Amino acid sequence: MSYSTLLKNVFWFIILFPEIYCVAKKIFYSILAIFAILQLFQPDRNISSENLKSDLANYYDIPNNVESLLNSTCYDCHSNNTDYPWFINIQPIGWYMQSKINKGKSKLNFSEFGLLSTQDATEKLDEIQEVMNKNTMPLHSYKWYNKDADITIEQRDAIAQWALNLSKQISNDSTAALNKDTSLLRVLH
Numbered sequence: 001m002s003y004s005t006l007l008k009n010v011f012w013f014i015i016l017f018p019e020i021y022c023v024a025k026k027i028f029y030s031i032l033a034i035f036a037i038l039q040l041f042q043p044d045r046n047i048s049s050e051n052l053k054s055d056l057a058n059y060y061d062i063p064n065n066v067e068s069l070l071n072s073t074c075y076d077c078h079s080n081n082t083d084y085p086w087f088i089n090i091q092p093i094g095w096y097m098q099s100k101i102n103k104g105k106s107k108l109n110f111s112e113f114g115l116l117s118t119q120d121a122t123e124k125l126d127e128i129q130e131v132m133n134k135n136t137m138p139l140h141s142y143k144w145y146n147k148d149a150d151i152t153i154e155q156r157d158a159i160a161q162w163a164l165n166l167s168k169q170i171s172n173d174s175t176a177a178l179n180k181d182t183s184l185l186r187v188l189h
C-alpha cells in the first residue's frame with residue numbers, strides 16, 4: 001500500500017468510524033439479547049436418586065474395579081442419573097450435552113439393565129466389548145472435563161473382558177451371574 005492510499009484509508013476510516021461503531025454496537029447488543037433469551041430454555045435434566053434393583057451392579061454380581069470404572073466413566077450418559085458440570089446451565093452448550101445424554105441413555109441404560117431379556121442383555125454386552133476394543137466410548141468430547149474418562153488400554157480391556165464373561169455366563173445360565181447379596185433387597189425395590 002502506497003503512502004497516499006494509506007492516508008486515504010485512514011481518512012475514510014475516521015469519517016465512517018461513528019457509523020461503523022454504531023452498527024457494531026447494535027449487532028453486539030442483539031447477540032447479547034439472543035444469548036440471554038436462550039438461557040430461558042433449559043433442557044430437562046436426567047436426575048434420579050433411586051437405587052434400583054435393576055441397576056447393573058445390583059442385578060449382576062460384577063467385579064468392584066469394573067463397577068467403579070463404569071460408574072465414573074459411563075453412568076453420566078448411560079444411567080438414570082447424570083452428575084452435571086456447571087456449564088450445563090449455559091445454553092446452547094447444555095442442549096448439546098443433554099442431547100448426547102438422551103441418545104446414550106436410549107441405547108444403553110445401566111440403571112435398568114436388569115430389565116433386559118437375556119438376548120438383549122447379551123447383545124448390549126457384545127456392543128460394550130466392541131466400543132471398548134474400538135476405543136469409541138466414552139465420547140471423546142466428554143474427556144475434556146472428566147479426566148477419569150480418559151481410560152487406559154488396561155482399563156478398556158478389563159471392561160471388555162468382563163462384558164465377554166458375563167455375556168457367556170448369561171447365555172449359558174441366566175441366573176448364575178445374578179447378585180445374590182440379599183442385603184440389597186432391604187434397601188432396593
Ligand code: HEC
Pocket residue numbers: 070073074075076077078100101103104105107108124127128131137138139142
Ligand atoms: C458423554 C456421554 C457418553 C459417555 C460418558 C459414554 N457414552 Fe456410550 N454412548 C453415548 C452416545 C451418545 C451413544 C450413541 C452413539 C450413536 O449412535 O451416536 C452411545 C452408545 C454406546 C453404545 C452402543 C449402544 C447401542 O445400542 O448402539 C455402547 C455399548 C456404549 N455407548 C457404551 C459405553 C461405555 C461402556 C461407556 C463408558 C466406558 C460409555 N458408553 C460412555 C454417550 C456416552
